[in-house]
Amino acid sequence: MPNTAGRTALITLALQDLIPGAHHDHMTVQVAERDPEKNAVHTWVGTPYAAACRIAEALWGDGGTAPEPDVSPLAxxxxxxxxxxxxxxxxALMSGHDRLTTAAWYPARPGDLVHVHYEGVGTLPAFGETYLVAAxxxxxxxxxxxxxxxxxxxSGDGMVGCFAVEDDPEPLTEVWMEAGPHRLTIVRDGRPVHVGGAR
Known part of the structure; x- marks a missing residue:
C-alpha cells in the first residue's frame, strides 16, 4: 500500500513552495473557471493541504486521510x-495542525473549556485536567x-498544568499536538464541540 500521507505532505510542500518565504498558515489555493458566455466565475478555494488531499485522492484513492488516530500528532x-x-x-505534523485549524469550532475563544484525559500507566492512575481559555x-x-x-x-504531580500557556496566539496547539485530539474534550457555551476518542 502506498504511503499516501507522505505523498500528500510532499504535494502540500510543493504547493507552499510556489510562493517562497510565504507564511504557510496564510496561504490559500484558488482554482477558477471563467465562463465568458455567462459572464461568471466559479471558484474553489482551500488550503494547500486540502488541495493536496484532493490531488492524492485522485491519484491514489484515499487522499492520505485516515480515521482519527489514537496517538497524538507528535507521537x-x-x-x-x-x-x-x-x-x-x-x-503527521502537518495533518495534526491542519485537523486543528480546519475544525468547525476553531479558533479557541475565551470561555472555552478544554479537558485532557490521561490513561493510567504503571502505578500512575488515570486522571484528567480541565483548562479555561481566557483573554x-x-x-x-x-x-x-x-x-x-x-x-x-x-508521581505524576510534575505533569499537572503542563499545557498552561500565557498570551499565545494559538493556545490549543501544544495540547492538541502533544496530548492528541483523541484525549481532548472541548466545550463551548456549555456544549461539546470536540469529543476526543468519539467514534
Missing part, C-alpha cells in the same frame, strides 16, 4: 522519525489550569 511524527520516514513525519494581558489567549483529578502525592 505519530516521532514514530515515523524512528522508521526514518521523513514524509510520514512531516505528514491574555497582551491581546492573545491564555490557557489556565482550573482543576485536575490526580490524587495528591502521586
Amino acid at each position: 505519530a511524527a516521532e514514530d515515523a522519525k524512528r522508521r526514518r520516514d521523513l514524509g510520514g513525519e512531516v505528514a 491574555g494581558d497582551h491581546g492573545f489567549l491564555t490557557l489556565r489550569l482550573l482543576a485536575h483529578t490526580l490524587p495528591e502525592g502521586e
Whole structure:
C-alpha cells in the first residue's frame, strides 16, 4: 500500500513552495473557471493541504486521510522519525495542525473549556485536567489550569498544568499536538464541540 500521507505532505510542500518565504498558515489555493458566455466565475478555494488531499485522492484513492488516530500528532511524527520516514513525519505534523485549524469550532475563544484525559500507566492512575481559555494581558489567549483529578502525592504531580500557556496566539496547539485530539474534550457555551476518542 502506498504511503499516501507522505505523498500528500510532499504535494502540500510543493504547493507552499510556489510562493517562497510565504507564511504557510496564510496561504490559500484558488482554482477558477471563467465562463465568458455567462459572464461568471466559479471558484474553489482551500488550503494547500486540502488541495493536496484532493490531488492524492485522485491519484491514489484515499487522499492520505485516515480515521482519527489514537496517538497524538507528535507521537505519530516521532514514530515515523524512528522508521526514518521523513514524509510520514512531516505528514503527521502537518495533518495534526491542519485537523486543528480546519475544525468547525476553531479558533479557541475565551470561555472555552478544554479537558485532557490521561490513561493510567504503571502505578500512575488515570486522571484528567480541565483548562479555561481566557483573554491574555497582551491581546492573545491564555490557557489556565482550573482543576485536575490526580490524587495528591502521586508521581505524576510534575505533569499537572503542563499545557498552561500565557498570551499565545494559538493556545490549543501544544495540547492538541502533544496530548492528541483523541484525549481532548472541548466545550463551548456549555456544549461539546470536540469529543476526543468519539467514534
